[in-house]
Structure formats: structure tokens, C-alpha cells
Amino acid sequence: MSETKNIEKGNFTEEVKEFIPPSHVSTDPYDIEATTGDLSLLPKYHYKFKEEFKATHVIRPGNTEELSKLMKKCREHSIPVTIRAAGSSCYSASTPTKGGVVIDMRRMDKIHNIDPANMTIKCDAGISWLRLIEALLEYGLGPKSYPTSYKSSCVGGFVVTSGKAGVGVLRNGIMKDVIRSVVFVKPDGTVETITKDSQGDLSFDDIIGSFGIFGAVAEVEMEVTSLNESMAYGGYGFNTFKTAIEFFRILKNNDTSKPFFLSLSDKSFEKYAHWTYPARAYFVFAVYSDTPSVTSQSVSFAKDTASKLDGLAVEEWYLKEKWRDIADTEVNVSRWCQNLVFQEYLVSDNRVEDFYNFYLEKTSKQRYRNAMYVMSGAKGENRIKLFGLSDIANSREFFGIKAVFNDITNYNYKNKDSLYTLGVVNTQYFLKYNPERADYLRKLKNKLDPEDLVNSYRLVKAKMRPWRLGLLFWIAKLLYKTA
Ligand SMILES: Cc1cc2nc3c(=O)[nH]c(=O)nc-3n(C[C@H](O)[C@H](O)[C@H](O)COP(=O)(O)OP(=O)(O)OC[C@H]3O[C@@H](n4cnc5c(N)ncnc54)[C@H](O)[C@@H]3O)c2cc1C
The missing domain is CATH 3.30.43.10 (Uridine Diphospho-n-acetylenolpyruvylglucosamine Reductase, domain 2)
Structure with a gap:
């Protein structure tokens, strides 16, 4: 029924x-x-x-x-x-x-208050990051952390999807670190202000990454940062993944000057995301924003480190365009096919190579076009997005790619990492690999929303039956002859 x-x-x-x-x-x-x-x-x-x-x-x-x-x-x-x-x-x-x-x-897109003395902003959760950035700009301020989808995505969305990777995250912390309080509307309509010290039904930790199952974030109060006077880019091409990731990690762990944004992509990603692309197989992109002297030291540090690792400097105009178009890069990939498949993984720093090797092993015999994009999260974590470009008429290819991603997902969880975004379709993995957390969330959900009316089928129960998916991927592998 x-x-x-x-x-x-x-x-x-x-x-x-x-x-x-x-x-x-x-x-x-x-x-x-x-x-x-x-x-x-x-x-x-x-x-x-x-x-x-x-x-x-x-x-x-x-x-x-x-x-x-x-x-x-x-x-x-x-x-x-x-x-x-x-x-x-x-x-x-x-x-x-x-x-x-x-x-x-x-x-719900109003700004309630900008407080330059305390470096905070209070706003509605439905405001887009772009509007927030524009409003703060007038005060010489900016958000501490935000997603690269900032042109369209909203503040509340980043809070409840956990906001662990994006612009500013490496320097200023994940969303949970920068929020002071949220005004929250529960499934029965009651309104509660929740801070880090709240003792009520819901804690901060319950809301961050909740995918809306406990109700809606209505307003957010968060810390902001002053806009630095200078911005500069560093971009280097590498012939091997080993040297590229080594360079990425050195920049990431340089405590004296952390990039404001840091990514590593393979050549296919650059090709699909831009109208032209660097020559080498891997590309590391760092954006620095600090006082002029710190910024110039950071850029020199990146340059010296790259030269020791045989990195090839990418021209300044490319880096400027890359930053200007950062909100479009992931979307641009979809222009190369009618049916883009992707999966996002949360991978710890020390496992990125292992993850990449497994990915190579899984895709080496594949015929589909693929691409990979690593975005730095806070220290220790990264969001890795894998893309498969498939043909809308070829559902076999589509499910074949999904089967590859399924193998990589299981491998990642078995190695103590996870998926980056859960939503509805990835909830089944969360239930399988995080049963205790799921159990805790389910009890809370039953208490707050006994009829299971709000954002159902996220985190606490799955829409798809695992055995059906297992069977589907098994058949897809046979038909698409995946590894
Ligand atoms: C080009 C591109 C770049 C991206 N870059 C990043 C990135 O850098 N970092 C990153 O983490 N993600 C990134 N993403 C993923 C996505 O943009 C982020 O997760 C973003 O924060 C989602 O915001 P949204 O407004 O689109 O939320 P939606 O997608 O509409 O909602 C996300 C979830 O939050 C719930 N929700 C939304 N608002 C509220 C609310 N006020 N209260 C309760 N629940 C709510 C929804 O029910 C849903 O479960 C990117 C995506 C694209 C397409």
C-alpha cells in the first residue's frame, strides 16, 4: 500500500x-x-x-x-x-x-544581526551563502566556513549535512566549530534555541549531520572572520598521485599558514570542469588568504615544496579562473554526459592513497569515463568525490558504475572511513556500518516524531532494501563486466 x-x-x-x-x-x-x-x-x-x-x-x-x-x-x-x-x-x-x-x-532569508565587535552573524537558515557573503562584505567580514556550492546552497543545508569540507574549513574549522546557536523547530512545532551547552532533548551533536530528521533549523548564529587583505593561489601539476598527495598533505599540515581552500584533482576532472586544463596527470590547487606577508610566505612555501617534488607550476590565469568558477566546477562535469553518477566519501588523511589505489584497481578495466576530486576538510579528513559519466540510454552502464561505487563504499567503511553525504539513498550504508549511532538516533526520532513524519527514510531507516540492492549490483557487475 x-x-x-x-x-x-x-x-x-x-x-x-x-x-x-x-x-x-x-x-x-x-x-x-x-x-x-x-x-x-x-x-x-x-x-x-x-x-x-x-x-x-x-x-x-x-x-x-x-x-x-x-x-x-x-x-x-x-x-x-x-x-x-x-x-x-x-x-x-x-x-x-x-x-x-x-x-x-x-x-527564510533574513539577516537578523551582524555584530562586528563579537564577530558573529545571526540569520535565517534559508539564506544562501552568496547573500550572506555579500552582506558581510560591507563590514569587511566573511563566513568562516562554507561549501563551494555557495552560490545556491543555504546555511541550514550545510549545518544538517555536517559541513565537514569546503572553503575555509581547513583554516577555521567545520560547521560545528563555528556555530554559536541555532533556533530549532521540532516536529510538533515547538521552538527551542540550542547551544553547545544545551541540556534539552536535542543537543548540538544531534542536529549537525541530522539531515533534518528531528525538525528544521530556523535560524543560525555563527562566528565570522575578518576579510584578509590579500589572496594568492598556488597550483602545481604532478606526474604521479604519490607526489601530488604528498604535496597536498604538506600544505594541509603546515600549521603556520593553512590554505583557505585546498584540492587535488585528476586530469579528467580538470578537463571536464574547465574549458582547458593543466598538462600533468594530477593537479593540486591551494588558495591563501591572509595578511600580505603571511600570504607571500605561504606561496613561497608552496613553491619550494613543489619544486622538491618535481611539481610543475600552473599559470596564474588558470588558477584565477579556477577560483572564480569554483562553484561551478563540480556541476560542469555533468555537461559531458546525460547521466552523471557520483559518490562522495569521507576519507582520512592517512588513507587517501589506499583509497585511490583501490579506486584504480576497481576502475582499471572499466570502459566508462571517470574523474576524481579531493577537497580538503579539517585536519585529518577529506571529501573525495568520484564521478562516472554515463549514457542515459545505457542503464546497464549506469548500474555498472553504481556497482563499482558500491564496492568502494563497502571498502571505505570496512577501513573505518565513511560516506560524506548520506541523504536517502546512502542511508542503508549508515545502518549497516554504524548500527549503534543509528540506534541512538532512532530512539530520539521515535521520541520527537513518533509518527515518523519529518524527513523520513534518512539515517534511521532505509528506503531501499539491502538485499535488493545487493542483487541489483551483482547483476549489474555480470552484465557490465565490472572488475
Ligand atoms: C557544485 C557543488 C559543490 C558542493 N560543494 C560542497 C562543499 O564544498 N562542501 C560540502 O559539504 N558539500 C558540498 N556540496 C553539497 C551541498 O551543496 C551541501 O551539502 C550544501 O550544504 C547543501 O545545502 P542545500 O541548501 O542545497 O541543502 P539541501 O540539499 O536542500 O538539503 C540538504 C539536507 O538538509 C536538510 N535541510 C535543509 N535545510 C534544512 C533546515 N533549515 N533545517 C533542517 N534540515 C534542513 C534537507 O532535508 C536535506 O536532508 C556541493 C554540491 C554541489 C552541487
Whole structure:
């Protein structure tokens, strides 16, 4: 039996319109269709639930009070809720899995306060990072850490997906380190301010990385940093992964001057992400932002280190363009095929080579086009994104690539690392490899949301049955002849 709730539209819709402006209470099929997927734009044959469990409403609250009333109303009517910001985290994280209401957070985009004396900002969670950056710029300030998807993605999305890699993270810490407090709306509509010392039902740790299962982050107070007077880039090509990762690690662990942004990519990634690309097989890109003297020391340090490792300097214009287009680089890869498949891994510093060797072993006999992109997280961690470019008409290839990623995922978990983003489609791995944490979250979820209405099928129960996926990947390997 379908789990989609048959919402008695008339009643519910009219009741909601009493506290949210009618133009923001949408049952328009176009609005609804737009929320069934995310940036991954995967075909229908991938996740059928996207078609089967479409929302009936897309509702845009404008402030915490409206959000709270909306959550309460959904609970009264037992209507499933999906919280959605920009939809850039993919893996169906912000896609409805039971129908019901999609709460689009992006109307909650106000800045409440910028406090230069205390170096903090308080804002709504639905504000995009770009707007936040623009507002802070007027005060000579900037966010401490933010994702490279900053042009579209929202503050709340980075909080609940855990924000462990991105711009500024290596220097200033992950999202959890820079947040002072959040105003949180629970599934029953109650509003609570949660700080690092909170003693209530929910702690900071429960919310960070929660994928919205306990309710919505409505407002965020976080630390900001002063904008430094200078910015400079270092970019070097390497012939081997060994020297590239050694260089990457040296820059990462140089405590006197940490890059503001640091990445390592293979040649295919550079090729797919830009209109031209460096000559060598691997490319390490570092962005420094500090006082002029520290920045110039950092750049010299990178240059000296690269020369010892036979790194070839990449021209300045390429580095400038790379930084200017950083928000587009991952998206650009999708322009080379109709059906981009990807998986993101959280890999510890000391395992990156092992991870890469396993990846090479798995892909060496493959016919599909692939690419790899490492983004530094805080000390000790990295986000590694693997791409497979597949043909929309060739579902066999698509599932073959998924089977390769599945092997790499299992290998990564068995070696004590994990996936970077869970969402709906990766929850099954979390349940398999982190049963104790999942159990803890499930108990909390049952307490706060006994009917399992809010952001269901993330972290505490899986949409896909593991045996079906196992069988699917097994068949895919046979048909696609993967390693
Ligand atoms: C080009 C590109 C670059 C990227 N770069 C990075 C990067 O540098 N670092 C990184 O970590 N990720 C990165 N990502 C992934 C993604 O952009 C981030 O996870 C981003 O923070 C998601 O924000 P969003 O507004 O799109 O959230 P969505 O994708 O809409 O939502 C993400 C999850 O959070 C929930 N949610 C959203 N808002 C709230 C809220 N207010 N309260 C409760 N739950 C909520 C949703 O239900 C969903 O489960 C990138 C993605 C792309 C496409």
C-alpha cells in the first residue's frame, strides 16, 4: 500500500493559508515536480520513489513563527514533511519519500544581526551563502566556513549535512566549530534555541549531520572572520598521485599558514570542469588568504615544496579562473554526459592513497569515463568525490558504475572511513556500518516524531532494501563486466 498520505487538500490548505500568505502555499504541479529531484538530475529508472511519493504541497514559510505553525499543522493532520533548501546536497536528501508537504526554506532569508565587535552573524537558515557573503562584505567580514556550492546552497543545508569540507574549513574549522546557536523547530512545532551547552532533548551533536530528521533549523548564529587583505593561489601539476598527495598533505599540515581552500584533482576532472586544463596527470590547487606577508610566505612555501617534488607550476590565469568558477566546477562535469553518477566519501588523511589505489584497481578495466576530486576538510579528513559519466540510454552502464561505487563504499567503511553525504539513498550504508549511532538516533526520532513524519527514510531507516540492492549490483557487475 502506498505510504503517500491522502491529504484532504481543502481543509489543510485553507488552514495553512491563514498564517502563510496564499501565494506561498502551492499545490501547483510545476512546483511539486521541481521538488521531486535534486541537482543530480538522475533518470526516473534510478529511484522510482521520486515519482511515486511526490509532494502534494510546496509551502514557503517566511519566518520562524510561520515555520513553527506549519510544522504543528502538519503534525495535527499527520502529514509527512520534507524540509528542503537549495537541493544541492543530492542523494535524495531533500526529496519527498512519503508525499505530503515540502517545506521550502528559501523564503527564510533574513539577516537578523551582524555584530562586528563579537564577530558573529545571526540569520535565517534559508539564506544562501552568496547573500550572506555579500552582506558581510560591507563590514569587511566573511563566513568562516562554507561549501563551494555557495552560490545556491543555504546555511541550514550545510549545518544538517555536517559541513565537514569546503572553503575555509581547513583554516577555521567545520560547521560545528563555528556555530554559536541555532533556533530549532521540532516536529510538533515547538521552538527551542540550542547551544553547545544545551541540556534539552536535542543537543548540538544531534542536529549537525541530522539531515533534518528531528525538525528544521530556523535560524543560525555563527562566528565570522575578518576579510584578509590579500589572496594568492598556488597550483602545481604532478606526474604521479604519490607526489601530488604528498604535496597536498604538506600544505594541509603546515600549521603556520593553512590554505583557505585546498584540492587535488585528476586530469579528467580538470578537463571536464574547465574549458582547458593543466598538462600533468594530477593537479593540486591551494588558495591563501591572509595578511600580505603571511600570504607571500605561504606561496613561497608552496613553491619550494613543489619544486622538491618535481611539481610543475600552473599559470596564474588558470588558477584565477579556477577560483572564480569554483562553484561551478563540480556541476560542469555533468555537461559531458546525460547521466552523471557520483559518490562522495569521507576519507582520512592517512588513507587517501589506499583509497585511490583501490579506486584504480576497481576502475582499471572499466570502459566508462571517470574523474576524481579531493577537497580538503579539517585536519585529518577529506571529501573525495568520484564521478562516472554515463549514457542515459545505457542503464546497464549506469548500474555498472553504481556497482563499482558500491564496492568502494563497502571498502571505505570496512577501513573505518565513511560516506560524506548520506541523504536517502546512502542511508542503508549508515545502518549497516554504524548500527549503534543509528540506534541512538532512532530512539530520539521515535521520541520527537513518533509518527515518523519529518524527513523520513534518512539515517534511521532505509528506503531501499539491502538485499535488493545487493542483487541489483551483482547483476549489474555480470552484465557490465565490472572488475
Ligand atoms: C557544485 C557543488 C559543490 C558542493 N560543494 C560542497 C562543499 O564544498 N562542501 C560540502 O559539504 N558539500 C558540498 N556540496 C553539497 C551541498 O551543496 C551541501 O551539502 C550544501 O550544504 C547543501 O545545502 P542545500 O541548501 O542545497 O541543502 P539541501 O540539499 O536542500 O538539503 C540538504 C539536507 O538538509 C536538510 N535541510 C535543509 N535545510 C534544512 C533546515 N533549515 N533545517 C533542517 N534540515 C534542513 C534537507 O532535508 C536535506 O536532508 C556541493 C554540491 C554541489 C552541487
